[in-house]
Amino acid sequence: MNEPGIIPLIQTRVPQQREPDGTEVHAPAVPSVIRNFLRAKSSGRIADGAFAGVMVLCALSIFAIVVLIVFVLVSDSRLSIHASGWKFFTGQIWDPVSGDFGALPFIYGTVVSSLLAVVMAVPLALAVSIFLLDICPKFLRGPISFLTELLAAIPSVVYGLWGVFVLVPIIRDQVGPVLEKYLGWTGFFVEPNFGVGIFTASVILAIMIFPVISSISRDVMRAVPVNQREAALALGATRWEMIRISVLRNARMGIVGSVILGLGRALGETMAVTMVIGNHPDIVKNLFAPGYTLASVIANEFTEATGDLYLSALIEVGLALFLVTIVVNAVARLLVWAVTRGNTAGAH
Amino acid sequence: MGVDIRVEDLNAWYGPVHTIKDVSLHIPANHATALIGPSGCGKSTFVRCLNRMHETNPSARAEGTVRMGDLDIYKDATPVEIRRRVGMVFQRPNPFPTMSIYDNVASGLKLNGFRKKRVLDEVVERSLRQAALWDEVKDDLKKKSGASISGGQQQRLCIARALAVDPEVLLMDEPASALDPVSTAKIEDLIFKLKSQYTIVIVTHNMQQAARVAENTGFFLMGKLVEFAPTTKIFTNPSDKRTEDYITGRFG
Numbered sequence: 001m002n003e004p005g006i007i008p009l010i011q012t013r014v015p016q017q018r019e020p021d022g023t024e025v026h027a028p029a030v031p032s033v034i035r036n037f038l039r040a041k042s043s044g045r046i047a048d049g050a051f052a053g054v055m056v057l058c059a060l061s062i063f064a065i066v067v068l069i070v071f072v073l074v075s076d077s078r079l080s081i082h083a084s085g086w087k088f089f090t091g092q093i094w095d096p097v098s099g100d101f102g103a104l105p106f107i108y109g110t111v112v113s114s115l116l117a118v119v120m121a122v123p124l125a126l127a128v129s130i131f132l133l134d135i136c137p138k139f140l141r142g143p144i145s146f147l148t149e150l151l152a153a154i155p156s157v158v159y160g161l162w163g164v165f166v167l168v169p170i171i172r173d174q175v176g177p178v179l180e181k182y183l184g185w186t187g188f189f190v191e192p193n194f195g196v197g198i199f200t201a202s203v204i205l206a207i208m209i210f211p212v213i214s215s216i217s218r219d220v221m222r223a224v225p226v227n228q229r230e231a232a233l234a235l236g237a238t239r240w241e242m243i244r245i246s247v248l249r250n251a252r253m254g255i256v257g258s259v260i261l262g263l264g265r266a267l268g269e270t271m272a273v274t275m276v277i278g279n280h281p282d283i284v285k286n287l288f289a290p291g292y293t294l295a296s297v298i299a300n301e302f303t304e305a306t307g308d309l310y311l312s313a314l315i316e317v318g319l320a321l322f323l324v325t326i327v328v329n330a331v332a333r334l335l336v337w338a339v340t341r342g343n344t345a346g347a348h
Numbered sequence: 349m350g351v352d353i354r355v356e357d358l359n360a361w362y363g364p365v366h367t368i369k370d371v372s373l374h375i376p377a378n379h380a381t382a383l384i385g386p387s388g389c390g391k392s393t394f395v396r397c398l399n400r401m402h403e404t405n406p407s408a409r410a411e412g413t414v415r416m417g418d419l420d421i422y423k424d425a426t427p428v429e430i431r432r433r434v435g436m437v438f439q440r441p442n443p444f445p446t447m448s449i450y451d452n453v454a455s456g457l458k459l460n461g462f463r464k465k466r467v468l469d470e471v472v473e474r475s476l477r478q479a480a481l482w483d484e485v486k487d488d489l490k491k492k493s494g495a496s497i498s499g500g501q502q503q504r505l506c507i508a509r510a511l512a513v514d515p516e517v518l519l520m521d522e523p524a525s526a527l528d529p530v531s532t533a534k535i536e537d538l539i540f541k542l543k544s545q546y547t548i549v550i551v552t553h554n555m556q557q558a559a560r561v562a563e564n565t566g567f568f569l570m571g572k573l574v575e576f577a578p579t580t581k582i583f584t585n586p587s588d589k590r591t592e593d594y595i596t597g598r599f600g
Contacts (some may be wrong), residue, residue, distance in 0.1 A: 027542075043426040
């Protein structure tokens with residue numbers, strides 16, 4: 001190993017000490033103004049500490065708010081909790097006059113209408129996001145995404161009115177008979193169909209949560225690095241294959257997040273649902289039948305709740321809604337965790 | 349003018365992975381020092397320990413002593429203070445895309461509240477001249493975004509940005525590996541020009557580059573500093589068999 005020249009050691013470039021215009025450039029003399037200035041600056045310890053403190057306080061306030069909400073819900077519904085016990089969550093009879101408070105039909109209505117809404121909204125929302133990102137001609141992209149976001153800005157009572165005057169007749173006269181004819185055998189779509197019911201509520205909800213899911217999942221998909229798309233395309237993937245293996249896979253956690261957000265909105269939506277769901281506390285398989293949701297019963301009956309027990313029962317309905325939201329979210333996250341477990345790539 | 353760096357028994361971890369093992373070396377002031385070694389050998393982690401960037405990774409941890417001049421950077425100062433004294437240039441040019449060229453160069457001073465416009469103008473011009481970029485951008489200093497220029501120019505802009513705070517040490521983590529040969533040559537010229545005025549530590553995959561710009565070279569392997577010697581010695585007469593194998597291309 002005594003032969004030099006394996007790595008050429010000739011320093012091939014002559015150091016240019018002069019600029020093309022002939023001036024020499026040197027680092028500032030020591031001690032320079034700049035160094036003195038920077039030395040005199042504080043270490044940032046106090047400022048950073050204060051900043052961190054404020055942030056921690058803000059973050060903790062979230063816990064405080066949740067705890068307070070739970071506390072108020074529990075303490076104000078104590079009367080009803082004592083009177084009904086577990087029967088509140090399992091009973092199917094809601095009869096304030098005789099003091100029977102069973103909230104199961106409301107829980108059923110809430111969960112079924114929201115899940116159905118998500119099932120309808122997610123494919124549509126993802127299709128729109130993918131269309132906007134990868135297929136849409138440029139001049140349409142702006143208008144479509146603007147209109148999508150506009151949908152999110154419409155007040156829910158307006159959706160409700162539209163539902164009553166437009167959607168209900170369509171479902172009663174056009175969509176209903178078709179569904180009944182082809183899917184009636186499943187037992188989910190059985191006459192009589194008055195147009196108001198769980199199915200109609202789900203459709204309204206789907207339209208309402210579609211913009212949330214669509215715009216968030218679009219942002220997540222847009223954040224997928226171009227090199228991931230190119231990696232797939234360079235392997236000979238078609239557009240759809242590219243979207244499937246690089247865009248959807250990389251963005252899946254964000255997409256799930258957007259779906260959970262949409263689900264949360266659907267579970268708590270009150271006005272529009274109240275106007276089209278029929279408001280009848282029943283647990284039936286038939287989706288054309290009227291139903292009732294937790295949020296709707298609070299909205300409908302709160303002003304006419306006579307007696308402490310009735311009021312307390314309605315507050316317990318609120319507590320139930322809170323719990324349903326938590327449970328549904330937890331189950332959704334658990335499902336995601338179970339699916340992505342052992343698949344470390346992108347599982348964060 | 350730069351200061352020397354004395355590293356004693358430096359150890360670093362990413363989570364449970366021990367990436368730097370008992371490294372001690374003395375990097376002389378106002379010279380260029382190259383660090384070479386195969387991918388994953390710890391050389392990048394090592395330079396990131398020199399300005400305490402390593403610890404920005406939540407699972408990362410470092411132990412040992414690093415002295416810059418008289419300052420023990422892990423004991424005597426906060427990371428913020430250290431990084432004001434140490435410039436860093438990354439593998440991929442990372443100018444601030446929302447800032448003009450001028451604001452990019454001035455950002456280090458501006459974020460610390462430096463407001464003297466006349467001095468700022470001078471500093472920006474001097475730094476851009478030092479980075480050999482002045483003539484190419486002087487007409488659109490405030491018009492063009494830092495991301496609108498070519499990759500090689502962006503990297504020189506990042507060097508100018510690092511020089512604007514008049515650092516004592518300049519760390520460069522593979523500064524030319526994402527650039528074309530012409531831009532690479534310009535960056536090497538720069539290092540050559542700057543090394544008498546700043547202490548430069550450059551990580552590189554390119555052994556010719558190390559040979560061209562650095563007086564001293566350290567060879568890292570699996571987290572250990574195998575050999576540290578004058579560049580000529582490393583490349584002509586290395587004392588360790590592993591160094592010889594690496595530079596002759598027998599592995600890595």
